[in-house]
Amino acid sequence: xxxxxxxxxxxxxxxxxxxxxxxxxxxxxxxxxxxxxxxxxxxxxxxxxxxxxxxxxxxxxxxxxxxxxxxxxxxxxxxxxxxxxxxxxxxxxxxxxxxxxxxxxxxxxxxxxxxxxxxxxxxxxxxxxxxxxxxxxxxxxxxxxxxxxxxxxxxxxxxxxxxxxxxxxxxxxxxxxxxxxxxxxxxxxxxxxxxxxxxxxxxxxxxxxxxxxxxxxxxxxxxxxxxxxxxxxxxxxxxxxxxxxxxxxxxxxxxxxxxxxxxxxxxxxxxxxxxxxxxxxxxxxxxxxxxxxxxxxxxxxxxxxxxxxxxxxxxxxxxxxxx
Amino acid sequence: xxxxxxxxxxxxxxxxxxxxxxxxxxxxxxxxxxxxxxxxxxxxxxxxxxxxxxxxxxxxxxxxxxxxxxxxxxxxxxxxxxxxxxxxxxxxxxxxxxxxxxxxxxxxxxxxxxxxxxxxxxxxxxxxxxxxxxxxxxxxxxxxxxxxxxxxxxxxxxxxxxxxxxxxxxxxxxxxxxxxxxxxxxxxxxxxxxxxxxxxxxxxxxxxxxxxxxxxxxxxxxxxxxxxxxxxxxxxxxxxxxxxxxxxxxxxxxxxxxxxxxxxxxxxxxxxxxxxxxxxxxxxxxxxxxxxx
Numbered sequence: 001x002x003x004x005x006x007x008x009x010x011x012x013x014x015x016x017x018x019x020x021x022x023x024x025x026x027x028x029x030x031x032x033x034x035x036x037x038x039x040x041x042x043x044x045x046x047x048x049x050x051x052x053x054x055x056x057x058x059x060x061x062x063x064x065x066x067x068x069x070x071x072x073x074x075x076x077x078x079x080x081x082x083x084x085x086x087x088x089x090x091x092x093x094x095x096x097x098x099x100x101x102x103x104x105x106x107x108x109x110x111x112x113x114x115x116x117x118x119x120x121x122x123x124x125x126x127x128x129x130x131x132x133x134x135x136x137x138x139x140x141x142x143x144x145x146x147x148x149x150x151x152x153x154x155x156x157x158x159x160x161x162x163x164x165x166x167x168x169x170x171x172x173x174x175x176x177x178x179x180x181x182x183x184x185x186x187x188x189x190x191x192x193x194x195x196x197x198x199x200x201x202x203x204x205x206x207x208x209x210x211x212x213x214x215x216x217x218x219x220x221x222x223x224x225x226x227x228x229x230x231x232x233x234x235x236x237x238x239x240x241x242x243x244x245x246x247x248x249x250x251x252x253x254x255x256x257x258x259x260x261x262x263x264x265x266x267x268x269x270x271x272x273x274x275x276x277x278x279x280x281x282x283x284x285x286x287x288x289x290x291x292x293x294x295x296x297x298x299x300x301x302x303x304x305x306x307x308x309x310x311x312x313x314x315x316x317x318x319x320x321x322x323x
Numbered sequence: 324x325x326x327x328x329x330x331x332x333x334x335x336x337x338x339x340x341x342x343x344x345x346x347x348x349x350x351x352x353x354x355x356x357x358x359x360x361x362x363x364x365x366x367x368x369x370x371x372x373x374x375x376x377x378x379x380x381x382x383x384x385x386x387x388x389x390x391x392x393x394x395x396x397x398x399x400x401x402x403x404x405x406x407x408x409x410x411x412x413x414x415x416x417x418x419x420x421x422x423x424x425x426x427x428x429x430x431x432x433x434x435x436x437x438x439x440x441x442x443x444x445x446x447x448x449x450x451x452x453x454x455x456x457x458x459x460x461x462x463x464x465x466x467x468x469x470x471x472x473x474x475x476x477x478x479x480x481x482x483x484x485x486x487x488x489x490x491x492x493x494x495x496x497x498x499x500x501x502x503x504x505x506x507x508x509x510x511x512x513x514x515x516x517x518x519x520x521x522x523x524x525x526x527x528x529x530x531x532x533x534x535x536x537x538x539x540x541x542x543x544x545x546x547x548x549x550x551x552x553x554x555x556x557x558x559x560x561x562x563x564x565x566x567x568x569x570x571x572x573x574x575x576x577x578x579x580x581x582x583x584x585x586x587x588x589x590x591x592x593x594x595x596x597x598x599x600x601x602x603x604x605x606x607x608x609x610x611x612x613x614x615x616x
Contacts, residue, residue, distance in 0.1 A: 132597070
């Protein structure tokens with residue numbers, strides 16, 4: 001201590017030492033930040049370069065061609081894109097009401113002492129690895145679908161014009177609908193957690209005023225909380241969609257992997273991610289097939305980037321105070 | 324207005340109000356029941372997954388699972404090499420991703436909180452947080468595997484890419500929670516900014532940052548898709564990072580789809596180990612974070 005006091009006049013070299021350390025540290029921080037941007041660029045560019053031979057060979061027709069024929073070397077992306085969109089949208093249709101119900105329960109209805117444990121349990125659903133959902137789906141849901149639910153639904157809807165085509169046999173248990181069901185379960189925790197967090201941002205005064213004029217809990221939710229949090233709720237749904245689009249292992253187990261477009265939701269199909277995961281091992285380095293799989297990856301990245309970007313933009317203003 | 328209508332109207336209003344109120348209460352009740360059912364569905368799914376894992380996994384839990392390598396079906400194989408491979412790749416992935424993630428988080432919280440570049444980095448990092456992990460695998464394949472061959476280090480790198488955005492997010496959030504007064508106090512004592520960050524802010528945010536790292540480890544420990552194209556999996560004992568390396572998720576994937584009963588049994592044991600490990604990490608991370616909230 002006394003030494004510092006004595007050395008006080010010569011403080012300048014110590015300062016420049018600090019300034020040098022500051023510069024180095026700031027440079028490291030900046031470099032790390034730039035690395036993230038480079039990473040995104042590198043992912044896009046590397047997938048595009050990998051898919052280039054395929055884009056060259058098939059042109060824009062790659063997007064609309066429904067063939068996937070390794071024998072004749074004809075590859076088209078229409079079927080996996082169709083499967084990806086159908087399963088993701090169907091999954092959202094099932095997940096959004098349930099996730100909303102969970103978020104509503106956790107913020108307004110549940111007694112305070114159960115909110116934390118139940119909230120944690122729902123969040124743990126998001127932590128279960130994707131491959132475990134795949135095994136659970138394959139060994140638990142697929143038999144249940146094939147033995148009970150699908151035969152029953154097919155019999156019940158037989159003869160009703162549109163529905164009998166949407167839900168037609170044979171009941172294998174696998175297929176687009178089962179994949180959507182698993183996906184729905186997987187994205188519920190993400191959507192529910194986002195909704196819960198944004199519902200909690202609504203000022204208590206607003207809700208209390210509504211309760212004060214005699215609103216029921218549901219009316220407070222519908223007329224006060226939902227309008228206040230609308231953009232963020234949509235952002236949370238888009239986040240779930242982004243998750244569902246790229247989900248791989250769970251879908252791979254239950255989709256059935258057939259390259260065809262069908263209106264039958266009980267029929268098998270594939271998604272971009274499942275096709276890449278299943279066919280990658282069978283494609284040789286430098287082959288047109290490998291290039292087509294990378295091209296599919298590029299398409300998936302573009303789709304999910306757009307969806308996730310929209311989600312971020314919608315979530316930005318109110319969640320977590322991140323300005 | 325005649326006297327009769329004036330007398331009748333309030334009574335009709337009352338009756339209507341009563342019906343309306345009953346309808347509103349009924350709707351409220353129906354929706355409440357739906358919300359409770361939705362929550363029950365979520366909890367039942369979690370319980371069903373855990374129960375299935377225990378029911379099918381616990382019967383195959385033997386010492387040989389941890390002491391034997393993977394072997395052909397019928398030869399009493401274990402999961403030693405996948406477990407070790409997973410530990411190595413997850414460890415290296417976290418070791419590479421964590422410092423980068425912390426530096427990015429520091430940059431966002433301390434240097435570029437509101438700058439255009441900072442916003443861009445934050446945006447991209449958030450997108451990468453939810454980007455399909457299979458594409459990270461394809462990216463590393465294109466970069467390091469194509470032409471060089473599958474390797475354990477490529478697998479670790481793909482996991483590191485997944486770790487970075489998770490650590491970025493928690494680090495930034497935690498650093499932002501630290502009061503400005505703490506930084507001002509350090510600077511007033513003559514400490515350069517980097518010392519204030521490293522010695523004061525990091526220490527104050529330590530449990531939060533550690534939580535982020537734990538969550539990241541839990542996330543990548545179960546990742547399967549990116550490893551398919553990078554470390555490929557290996558049936559033999561190998562610690563060579565430049566060769567294909569086994570991992571638990573890949574072994575589970577391979578065994579779960581096989582027709583051999585003993586392999587499927589091993590897959591369930593592996594699935595049980597990995598799930599309970601990952602959930603335990605999550606719970607530890609949450610408990611560690613609790614006092615801060």
